[in-house]
Amino acid sequence: MKRALLACAIIVVFASAAMAAGGTARENVGCGLGTMLFKNNADGSSLLQAFQATTNGTFGNQTFGVTSGTSECRQPAKFVKNDRVNEFVFANLDNLAKDIANGKGETLETLAELMGVPAAERDGFARNLKTHFAEIFPGAGVEYAQVVDAIVRVSNEG
Amino acid sequence: MVYGGMRRLLACPLLFALLVPVPAAAGGDPYAAALRADAARLRLSDDRYWDILLHYKAGLFGRTSLIDDRRFFLSPRGKTDPAAELAATIDGFFETGLDEEVSPRCRFPARFAWLSGRLGIDASLLPAPSCPTLDNNLKRIDPRSAALIFAAGHMNAPASMFGHTLLRIDSSYTSPLLSYAVNYAAEIDPTDSGITYAFKGIFGLYPGYYSILPYYEKVKEYHGMDQRDLWEYRLNLPEEDVRRMVLHVMELQGIYSDYFFFGENCSYNLLFLLEAAAPSARLTEKFRRWTVPADTVKVAVAEGLLAPPVYRPSQARKIRHIAAALDDDGIARAAAVIDGREPAAKVAAGDSPEDNKARVLDLASESIQLRYMKRQLGKDEFQKRFLDVLSARSRLGDAAGELPPMPVPERPDEGHGSARASLAAGVRKDAFFLEASVRPAYHDLLDADGGYTPGSQIDFLSAAVRYYPKDDRFRLHRLDLVHIVSLAGRDDFFRPVSWKVYAGIIDKPFPGTPGAAVAVLSPGGGFAWQSKVLGLAYGLVETELDVSDRYGTGYAAGGGASAGVIRQVGRSWKVALQARQIFAVAGDTGRGNSFSAWARNGFRLGRNWALFADAGWEASAGVRFGEAKLSVSRYF
Numbered sequence: 097m098k099r100a101l102l103a104c105a106i107i108v109v110f111a112s113a114a115m116a117a118g119g120t121a122r123e124n125v126g127c128g129l130g131t132m133l134f135k136n137n138a139d140g141s142s143l144l145q146a147f148q149a150t151t152n153g154t155f156g157n158q159t160f161g162v163t164s165g166t167s168e169c170r171q172p173a174k175f176v177k178n179d180r181v182n183e184f185v186f187a188n189l190d191n192l193a194k195d196i197a198n199g200k201g202e203t204l205e206t207l208a209e210l211m212g213v214p215a216a217e218r219d220g221f222a223r224n225l226k227t228h229f230a231e232i233f234p235g236a237g238v239e240y241a242q243v244v245d246a247i248v249r250v251s252n253e254g
Numbered sequence: 255m256v257y258g259g260m261r262r263l264l265a266c267p268l269l270f271a272l273l274v275p276v277p278a279a280a281g282g283d284p285y286a287a288a289l290r291a292d293a294a295r296l297r298l299s300d301d302r303y304w305d306i307l308l309h310y311k312a313g314l315f316g317r318t319s320l321i322d323d324r325r326f327f328l329s330p331r332g333k334t335d336p337a338a339e340l341a342a343t344i345d346g347f348f349e350t351g352l353d354e355e356v357s358p359r360c361r362f363p364a365r366f367a368w369l370s371g372r373l374g375i376d377a378s379l380l381p382a383p384s385c386p387t388l389d390n391n392l393k394r395i396d397p398r399s400a401a402l403i404f405a406a407g408h409m410n411a412p413a414s415m416f417g418h419t420l421l422r423i424d425s426s427y428t429s430p431l432l433s434y435a436v437n438y439a440a441e442i443d444p445t446d447s448g449i450t451y452a453f454k455g456i457f458g459l460y461p462g463y464y465s466i467l468p469y470y471e472k473v474k475e476y477h478g479m480d481q482r483d484l485w486e487y488r489l490n491l492p493e494e495d496v497r498r499m500v501l502h503v504m505e506l507q508g509i510y511s512d513y514f515f516f517g518e519n520c521s522y523n524l525l526f527l528l529e530a531a532a533p534s535a536r537l538t539e540k541f542r543r544w545t546v547p548a549d550t551v552k553v554a555v556a557e558g559l560l561a562p563p564v565y566r567p568s569q570a571r572k573i574r575h576i577a578a579a580l581d582d583d584g585i586a587r588a589a590a591v592i593d594g595r596e597p598a599a600k601v602a603a604g605d606s607p608e609d610n611k612a613r614v615l616d617l618a619s620e621s622i623q624l625r626y627m628k629r630q631l632g633k634d635e636f637q638k639r640f641l642d643v644l645s646a647r648s649r650l651g652d653a654a655g656e657l658p659p660m661p662v663p664e665r666p667d668e669g670h671g672s673a674r675a676s677l678a679a680g681v682r683k684d685a686f687f688l689e690a691s692v693r694p695a696y697h698d699l700l701d702a703d704g705g706y707t708p709g710s711q712i713d714f715l716s717a718a719v720r721y722y723p724k725d726d727r728f729r730l731h732r733l734d735l736v737h738i739v740s741l742a743g744r745d746d747f748f749r750p751v752s753w754k755v756y757a758g759i760i761d762k763p764f765p766g767t768p769g770a771a772v773a774v775l776s777p778g779g780g781f782a783w784q785s786k787v788l789g790l791a792y793g794l795v796e797t798e799l800d801v802s803d804r805y806g807t808g809y810a811a812g813g814g815a816s817a818g819v820i821r822q823v824g825r826s827w828k829v830a831l832q833a834r835q836i837f838a839v840a841g842d843t844g845r846g847n848s849f850s851a852w853a854r855n856g857f858r859l860g861r862n863w864a865l866f867a868d869a870g871w872e873a874s875a876g877v878r879f880g881e882a883k884l885s886v887s888r889y890f
Contacts, residue, residue, distance in 0.1 A: 126633070128637065129636070129637045129640060129641065130626060130633045130636050130637055130640075132474070132627070180432075183468075184431075184432075184470070187468065187470060187471065187474075188431075188470055188474075190623060190640070191474075193640070193641070193644050194619055194620075194623075194644060196644075196648070197619075197644035197645070197647040197648040198616070198647065198655075199648075199652045202429065202431060203431065205429060206429035206431045206432060206470075209427060209428055209429050209432070210427075210432070223652065226648050226652070227648075229644070229645060229648035229649075230645055230648070233641055233644070233645065235641070236634070236637035236638045236641050237637065238641075
């Protein structure tokens with residue numbers, strides 16, 4: 097009963113605001129910077145978010161993603177066996193670029209752990225990648241496979 | 255619940271018939287019969303752990319599972335018959351030649367582990383199906399420990415203010431980004447419109463699914479896209495408990511239960527997982543009608559399940575933190591880079607201190623990322639500007655742009671309780687009154703903000719009754735069906751819209767009578783700004799519809815504006831000043847005009863007590879009166 101009342105209250109109120117907007121989910125596929133799943137409507141309007149928040153909703157089959165696909169992209173040449181490195185770099189390319197440019201950060205720290213860089217050598221690992229930023233991210237269209245290859249190459253040289 | 259289950263059952267009877275294995279096929283095995291007899295003797299189907307694994311809850315007609323997906327049950331009566339389901343489960347373990355997707359042993363590893371322990375099942379007497387998918391998933395997840403994650407509300411979406419919870423399963427990796435997140439959510443139809451989300455979400459018309467995803471995906475979603483802070487509470491649980499919980503998560507793969515925003519929501523359904531890990535904790539039974547996510551965290555803390563949290567601020571907070579360390583010139587330069595009016599290399603080559611340059615570029619890169627996520631920037635333009643800024647940044651020194659640590663807000667589990675009861679005394683016009691009021695949920699502008707979103711208010715069904723001794727009468731003073739206010743400050747980087755909506759019944763004085771009940775509906779929208787001196791200052795355009803037979807035409811409708819400031823003074827005092835004018839344009843335009851000015855104070859007395867002192871002046875329906883009130887409130 098209480099719940100029904102509450103529900104009615106919300107419906108009345110939201111209906112009165114009457115600016116219902118359609119929600120769209122669009123996957124921005126790609127293999128480089130800016131590859132991500134957009135969840136909200138284009139303008140991220142607060143009212144739409146208010147509606148969506150009532151469901152904490154997910155779109156589509158985002159359910160049991162224990163492994164995530166990188167198969168639509170070109171695979172790295174040198175590190176193709178380590179699928180966790182591949183997946184991680186693919187899914188976190190933007191934040192990784194930011195961390196490498198800064199020489200520190202959680203994403204970079206995580207990559208070092210995945211690549212098995214010993215704790216004592218991680219500062220040097222980060223400094224080295226930062227120095228070679230332009231080599232790892234040579235241009236706006238860079239793809240994750242090139243990034244993985246360049247990181248491996250630069251680390252082996254450094 | 256019953257309705258939802260029935261609807262789906264009727265919709266796919268054929269599928270249902272195909273998916274339920276026939277128990278009779280295995281019923282003949284003498285060992286199966288012996289195990290069933292042992293289980294009956296031990297009354298295992300009445301065991302609390304069986305309730306937890308099957309999500310059974312006692313109801314009017316006995317125990318019923320909250321899971322609505324028929325595929326979750328091996329017995330056709332499984333949803334309502336725990337004993338039949340248990341017998342069917344034992345028989346299921348004896349089935350042979352089944353694919354791993356349907357083999358009960360592969361699909362229900364937590365049931366098998368628990369029954370093995372309780373019945374001392376000798377696995378060598380059972381068929382041993384191979385479950386490669388299950389094995390791979392468990393190996394990949396590598397469960398060692400776990401954390402309960404609380405996502406605080408979005409600053410401008412009050413419905414999200416209730417928060418959200420998810421679980422994080424930590425592995426032998428040190429970095430939490432390599433952990434997996436377990437989340438329960440409604441699967442919404444992207445073609446639905448806004449109002450449909452709310453309706454279906456509230457009435458259980460969306461299926462809810464448990465999902466498991468890399469935790470970094472959730473961090474990207476909350477930290478970046480949604481701009482919500484995360485609080486990570488490590489669970490005080492040994493590895494074997496966590497493993498049991500993960501086995502149960504595996505059982506729920508692809509299984510739906512009807513999602514209800516208020517009751518059986520994300521947080522409520524996670525409690526079953528916590529109970530699967532720690533069956534001695536009493537969690538689900540504490541939430542019967544509605545489940546506020548922050549309250550589930552409080553209950554889990556009270557049960558001793560959680561360690562103190564780690565705070566992961568949203569990207570919006572990070573942007574404001576960097577901006578706070580820059581002067582106006584620095585912010586202007588960052589804005590020029592963000593808009594693409596100035597190349598980042600020019601900033602890096604400038605002659606300002608290196609720390610300053612690093613902050614300008616950091617502010618630019620974070621903001622460019624945020625704009626892209628909000629789709630204010632196309633992908634090509636994003637890639638170009640983002641890389642341009644980062645490449646300039648990589649040429650600055652290692653320690654450049656270091657900032658002091660970000661201030662940590664109050665923990666969500668230490669905020670006030672979400673229900674409130676108050677007693678008050680005051681004077682209206684020349685009449686003394688006593689008032690009692692209750693608010694079932696959730697937070698209002700004058701309540702202490704710790705653990706809540708500042709500038710936000712969501713009140714549901716709050717009611718106040720007054721007693722006027724002068725003429726010995728009780729009056730319903732107000733009944734607020736819903737009162738939501740979302741005031742979000744605008745600055746150089748964020749331009750949110752503020753809004754409010756009120757629906758309820760208010761006792762208003764009319765000429766010749768001390769009061770009459772008026773049904774009021776009043777939405778409004780506008781802007782707010784955070785200022786160091788004034789606090790949060792806002793202005794809203796408002797509309798109002800009043801319905802009562804005291805109006806000549808039965809109603810009055812009009813529009814106007816309100817403006818005010820809300821300021822925190824020290825840790826425990828909050829002041830709000832507000833003025834509001836409504837001009838009636840339709841209906842009874844004579845009586846529909848109203849003006850009010852209020853000063854309100856909230857004093858926090860410890861976590862769950864507060865004092866409020868309000869004084870105001872109103873003119874409504876041609877009656878002018880002043881009112882003052884002092885109240886004491888207890889939160890629950």
